[in-house]
Amino acid sequence: MRHHANTLPPPHAKRADAAHPSCTLSVRRASHSPQAHTLAAIHIVCFVRLGLLAQVGDVQTAAVATGIANTLGNKGGVALRCSVGTSSLLFINSHLTAHQHAVAQRNADFHRIDTQLPLQPPGRVGLSSAAGTAVSERGFDAVVWLGDLNYRIDANRAVVDALLAPADASARADPTWRGEEAHWEEKRAVLLANDQLRRQMAEGRAFAGYNEGDILFRPTYKFDSKDPSVYDQSEKRRVPAYTDRVLYRGTGVELQRYTSCESLLTSDHHPVTAEFCLSYKPLPSSARSNSASLPARTSQTSAVCLVM
Numbered sequence: 001m002r003h004h005a006n007t008l009p010p011p012h013a014k015r016a017d018a019a020h021p022s023c024t025l026s027v028r029r030a031s032h033s034p035q036a037h038t039l040a041a042i043h044i045v046c047f048v049r050l051g052l053l054a055q056v057g058d059v060q061t062a063a064v065a066t067g068i069a070n071t072l073g074n075k076g077g078v079a080l081r082c083s084v085g086t087s088s089l090l091f092i093n094s095h096l097t098a099h100q101h102a103v104a105q106r107n108a109d110f111h112r113i114d115t116q117l118p119l120q121p122p123g124r125v126g127l128s129s130a131a132g133t134a135v136s137e138r139g140f141d142a143v144v145w146l147g148d149l150n151y152r153i154d155a156n157r158a159v160v161d162a163l164l165a166p167a168d169a170s171a172r173a174d175p176t177w178r179g180e181e182a183h184w185e186e187k188r189a190v191l192l193a194n195d196q197l198r199r200q201m202a203e204g205r206a207f208a209g210y211n212e213g214d215i216l217f218r219p220t221y222k223f224d225s226k227d228p229s230v231y232d233q234s235e236k237r238r239v240p241a242y243t244d245r246v247l248y249r250g251t252g253v254e255l256q257r258y259t260s261c262e263s264l265l266t267s268d269h270h271p272v273t274a275e276f277c278l279s280y281k282p283l284p285s286s287a288r289s290n291s292a293s294l295p296a297r298t299s300q301t302s303a304v305c306l307v308m
Contacts, residue, residue, distance in 0.1 A: 037061035037078045044078045044093045055283055058083040058122035066109040077113035085280035087141040088121035094147040103196050106150055107206040136209055142250030151197035152241040160240050163187040195242055210247040213258030220244045220260050220270040228265035246274035253278050
């Protein structure tokens with residue numbers, strides 16, 4: 001479980017009014033699991049707080065493989081569509097092509113998933129016509145795209161290690177020293193200026209129109225298999241990178257928090273979490289009974305996004 005798209009209101013935020021209540025996502029509470037989908041080792045599952053269940057419906061899932069011959073599911077994306085009130089939501093979890101040099105392949109994976117997912121907002125006729133049209137052009141109110149997107153930092157290991165290293169004594173003694181936070185901010189800016197995903201987004205080659213929160217955390221990949229507190233010490237000495245990301249677009253969705261879980265050391269990646277708050281228009285009472293007819297529970301347990 002590497003990536004979560006969780007929506008939570010900020011601790012002291014004012015609640016939305018009755019016409020536009022807030023919808024929150026969280027992994028912290030027990031809830032009903034209406035649907036899940038798996039493509040090889042890529043999972044997505046939706047949980048809904050029971051108090052919100054009557055407002056959630058139209059749950060549908062799909063997957064697109066981008067592995068060898070666009071058939072194997074070791075790479076690709078799984079997606080879940082649902083409605084909350086009158087708002088249509090789409091969550092996509094993807095694992096794109098690996099390796100430092102494979103930027104074009106990652107972009108191609110994105111476009112294949114983006115155009116081949118057979119999902120569109122509830123109520124749209126001709127579902128098959130969705131294929132070939134980018135997700136962003138299908139009319140979803142909000143889209144959250146998360147996963148091991150595998151974009152790297154365009155630098156060698158020595159350069160990145162130097163940027164991630166603590167300030168030395170001479171730097172601290174310099175009259176221009178502004179403290180640890182300012183030091184990390186300066187080094188982080190260099191890392192992100194060379195981040196492949198940021199560059200591809202800026203050039204419109206992939207994920208054009210998507211937003212991402214400020215990355216204030218350290219690279220989430222690749223940690224050593226023998227000592228997960230340090231970056232890769234194997235012969236390959238892979239370059240640390242921000243491979244794990246959560247992107248979003250749409251109206252009525254506000255990012256509240258974006259961070260990594262550095263205390264979880266069971267993987268060569270650190271999990272990344274994003275918390276959003278969604279304002280939506282509730283369904284009238286006459287329509288609630290229909291919205292609550294959700295698919296049966298699933299035995300799958302890999303949690304990625306939760307509607308709470």
